[in-house]
Amino acid sequence: MKLNETSLTPLYQQLMEDIKYSIENGKYNYDDKIPTEPELSADYGVSRITVRRAVDELCNEGYLIKKQGKGTFVCKPKLLRKIERSNEVLSFSKACRQNGMKPGARVLDYQISFARLDEQNFFHVDEKTKILYIKRVLTADDTPIMLENNFYVFEKFKFLQDETLENTSLFEVLEKHGLHACKSVKSTLEIVKAESHHARDLDVVIGEPLFYMNVYFGDEADNPVFIGRQYMVGSRYKFNNI
Amino acid sequence: MKLNETSLTPLYQQLMEDIKYSIENGKYNYDDKIPTEPELSADYGVSRITVRRAVDELCNEGYLIKKQGKGTFVCKPKLLRKIERSNEVLSFSKACRQNGMKPGARVLDYQISFARLDEQNFFHVDEKTKILYIKRVLTADDTPIMLENNFYVFEKFKFLQDETLENTSLFEVLEKHGLHACKSVKSTLEIVKAESHHARDLDVVIGEPLFYMNVYFGDEADNPVFIGRQYMVGSRYKFNNI
Incomplete structure (x- = not known):
């Protein structure tokens, strides 16, 4: 899955949209561990800074939660x-x-x-x-x-x-x-x-x-x-x- | 207009509801000056502390606005x-x-x-x-x-x-x-x-x-x-x- 580098929408926002979409459509389910930052960075062909920003924003918005030493998980749906x-x-x-x-x-x-x-x-x-x-x-x-x-x-x-x-x-x-x-x-x-x-x-x-x-x-x-x-x-x- | 002292709803909330209702139903219109605190206190038979609390909350909620030295006015409707x-x-x-x-x-x-x-x-x-x-x-x-x-x-x-x-x-x-x-x-x-x-x-x-x-x-x-x-x-x- 490649993000669109020519779009003016920042890459981290495109990544956020894509992860949200994966959650809403059941690719990732509640309580699933999502791929690590290096994995996401390789999958999407973007920097780890971009991945971290996207993941942090999704945590803020209540889609993901980081568990110390365990990884990042999908939150309970709204x-x-x-x-x-x-x-x-x-x-x-x-x-x-x-x-x-x-x-x-x-x-x-x-x-x-x-x-x-x-x-x-x-x-x-x-x-x-x-x-x-x-x-x-x-x-x-x-x-x-x-x-x-x-x-x-x-x-x-x-x-x-x-x-x-x-x-x-x-x-x-x-x-x-x-x-x-x-x-x-x-x-x-x-x-x-x-x-x-x-x-x-x-x-x-x-x-x-x-x-x-x-x-x-x-x-x-x-x-x-x-x-x-x-x-x-x-x-x-x-x-x-x- | 008397508020209901037997209700457990605090008097300032009853007063807020009543003022909101007066705004929504056109008794007070946009940019109208509402009665002063002593006037409201006398009209409703409640303390000035109660009136002030109701008016302050309505200012917070964007229904009213206080203009220095001029009084309290009805805000632009949402x-x-x-x-x-x-x-x-x-x-x-x-x-x-x-x-x-x-x-x-x-x-x-x-x-x-x-x-x-x-x-x-x-x-x-x-x-x-x-x-x-x-x-x-x-x-x-x-x-x-x-x-x-x-x-x-x-x-x-x-x-x-x-x-x-x-x-x-x-x-x-x-x-x-x-x-x-x-x-x-x-x-x-x-x-x-x-x-x-x-x-x-x-x-x-x-x-x-x-x-x-x-x-x-x-x-x-x-x-x-x-x-x-x-x-x-x-x-x-x-x-x-x-």
């Missing part, structure tokens, strides 16, 4: 998940299983308060209406991936008090009660930096970038079901609409 | 853009105009090289096929928002050499030549940190979080059109699928 689309909502548990990872969930907080402005508007209720708030951290193979902050109209969802929400798919619980949160009626997605409470719950450092997704879930007929304000760890999450 | 969906691709220029902002584009780089592995696969070409690479920075009201890295099969797209790509909608140029890049055949979206070259081109500091979107654009019949590897400034960009 969780791939479908982008929430208006006609299809994929549950976290399903997304995990599709990635061959074990889904987990822990309840962190549980509150009842009165409906705030955007909740009143979405649920078509007044400010005296009670809202049930449940916060969970969702894990894949025991690594925290997502902080789930869900808001429900208490009267309609008080059955959730009697349900186990630990290590459970919320979508499956709702289905059992005949509630199909199958559509994202509207949603936004942006990047925020982890504040101290996110950092603690998600096991990241303060300031780490997170996806922040605000989703208004509806059923087939666009009736409001619940509101989600979710935070996903940027280094552990990737949207995918293949 | 560019709202539809999520790329398999059945609808919205051009950057259109997204800008929908936000009432002036789109701009500057060509930064222009290269021809040989097809790499993923390009060979997507375009169904061999490694001897020439690929045209064009890099532009896209701006909204002259602020850099997105680095556009597009890859085309040179033979089919050499007409781009004769087109003005400065301050032009690429989608409109392609349409003129009968090419409809109307579908994202597959795509991924993740968060990366700005390297020095991104930082320079996008006018951000090194390490700033960016959206990285890799999109394979196709026409109505899913025939390959081009590949995009785009970087958007996290603090200036928000996906929206309302």
